[in-house]
Amino acid sequence: MVRFAERMNRLTGSEIRELLKLTAQPDIISFAGGMPAPELFPVEQMKAAAIKVLDENGKAALQYSTTEGFPALREKIVERMAIKNGIKTDIDHVLVTSGSQQGLDFSARVFINKGDVILLESPSYLGAINAFKACEPDFISVPTDNDGMIMEELEKILSTNDRVKMIYVIPDFQNPSGRTWTMERRQKFMELINRFEIPVIEDNPYGELRFEGENMPSLKSMDTKGLVIYLGTFSKILAPGYRLGWVCAESEILEKYNFMKQASDLQASTISQMETNAFLEMNDLDAHVEKIKEVYRKRRTVMLDAMKEYFPEGVTWTIPNGGLFTWVTLPEHINTKEMALQCLEQKVAYVPGGGFYPNGGHENNFRLNYSCMPEDRIVEGIRRLGDVIRKNM
């Protein structure tokens, strides 16, 4: 009789991915995924990049390459992190991964023994929780407010719990809440981290997608003790189809990630790395990101306005200044998992909030994505959602 490893008891399919299957029908208005708008993908430019790579360097592009990643691409990642995130580093401190999801998986594998504690924001990204579960941690969700993680709560936990081995945060346009940490919180956070010397996974897929206001410095840029492991990705600023992300960390830590990369799949795709590198050489990614931001900003505004118009009294939501998501809270008696089925009947979808809390509860929230639907569909979808919510009040 086949017996599975104990870790598999903790792993089940992610609700998002299961829901995405249901919402793949074209007549559904889906706010469920976290997908970029495909109509903005620079298809022609990527084709030109692919042709250039295969014409000039075809044999190398189809061959194995180094675990750490393609040097020219890592060089560009280093330059971009310097400009966009204030991170001063070099290519020896960058590993290319298969999306930043792989950075999440490696983080748990590098730091977590069974029963160790991972701290994360409440709520936190479902896909990260799912990746971490494979290492059988205990989770402690740290309360948050509109300014980010609440530092008094974090301090209380760090002072009283010596099993904490890792802290996972998304300080910019968080998934699922859409919230961004204030400067004050970031400074206080780094003080605490330096005092307790706990490694921090800073996940920043959305930081470049700011619609208004000032950019915040990354935690990594404020890191004086080499405790922050920074995860970046091309998925939201370019395209997710190549599955390219990166880890930036101090040498002693990154070495462990490199070992994990080698053991788990040898290297990221050579040709994906070379084509992305060629795209960056041939095009202005900043101009492309501006275009994306303009579209998402409008969609965000349309969604917020529609919620104001169609959602009943007693429903609240976050006001994101960037990123892909807003987070809706209903009265406590409403279960958004059950309500999701009623919504699917009305051909509209979201992700129920429960999955974003590793220890359960909070079933009265849901996550809405606004990046992937045209404006008129957003209005219509929110109208339908409003109807279903009203029936459940």
Added chain:
Amino acid sequence: MVRFAERMNRLTGSEIRELLKLTAQPDIISFAGGMPAPELFPVEQMKAAAIKVLDENGKAALQYSTTEGFPALREKIVERMAIKNGIKTDIDHVLVTSGSQQGLDFSARVFINKGDVILLESPSYLGAINAFKACEPDFISVPTDNDGMIMEELEKILSTNDRVKMIYVIPDFQNPSGRTWTMERRQKFMELINRFEIPVIEDNPYGELRFEGENMPSLKSMDTKGLVIYLGTFSKILAPGYRLGWVCAESEILEKYNFMKQASDLQASTISQMETNAFLEMNDLDAHVEKIKEVYRKRRTVMLDAMKEYFPEGVTWTIPNGGLFTWVTLPEHINTKEMALQCLEQKVAYVPGGGFYPNGGHENNFRLNYSCMPEDRIVEGIRRLGDVIRKNM
């Protein structure tokens, strides 16, 4: 102070990957890697496939897609396994992975708790041993001879050790030995497996690269109880740069691999899958494989002939009928790890044998790869190797 997880004590860089860095200089005659010959890559055809995909389906190619993999590609994998490996299955039993290395990593994570036993051939593939180590197993190496794993030894272990949770084998043109299991061994193996009901990882990257003799049926094709997990890859028959492999297993087992895929990196690259699929639609992969085989067969023969000419008495090697490797055994007093440095001085490289034995020892062997060097370089490299060996005798 940052503390790493216990599993990281077991993980260090693979010797092959470290050695490949040293041997990347163009003046080195390297028999160290396991790389396909880049001059045979169908670069122009892959360019045509890339253009087709981006012209006809660009948005989908750059977007997220399902965890299981691109359906049309899985369909072609199913057809290929039916014809080449005698495996009757459907796409619901196939998961696309980031190379078959990822299938190895997932296998350990799905089946192995710390301290569980993995059985493998002696010697066995270094990259698999490295992947498995992250789950902190104990290894037991089962003795082999020219016909494959020795069944009496396997039976002895299975009868007396109840901690065995997984058996890892490469029955066709094994890495590193180049040996292939006979039909009799395969039948006896499946009898034992069915009796003890232990899951088997059948790793088959080289099966299609047979130079002479009859194809052997895969273990998976003889599997009546759903115990064999089959790993395939495009790396050796097409190109490794896309990082595309697959897992084929029964539903209950494959579900666990799908969960691992979702948690660890969501999905294989969408565009890599679609371009590989387009290549398969537009070209005759069989004809391409024939071309590869012809080149490798000649190089194999040149290498074997050169060893006969240049290697001193007392050195033995395997005679591979396919695949990429031959396995050389020196007198026991010679340490091939130390000798590798002398060889690097003579600008010739191999992989020392020690790493292929998870419990150490056997330092008097080394692995030679013949797929990646032109014939004249093979002769010259073997001549140099012979000189160094002679000095050490």
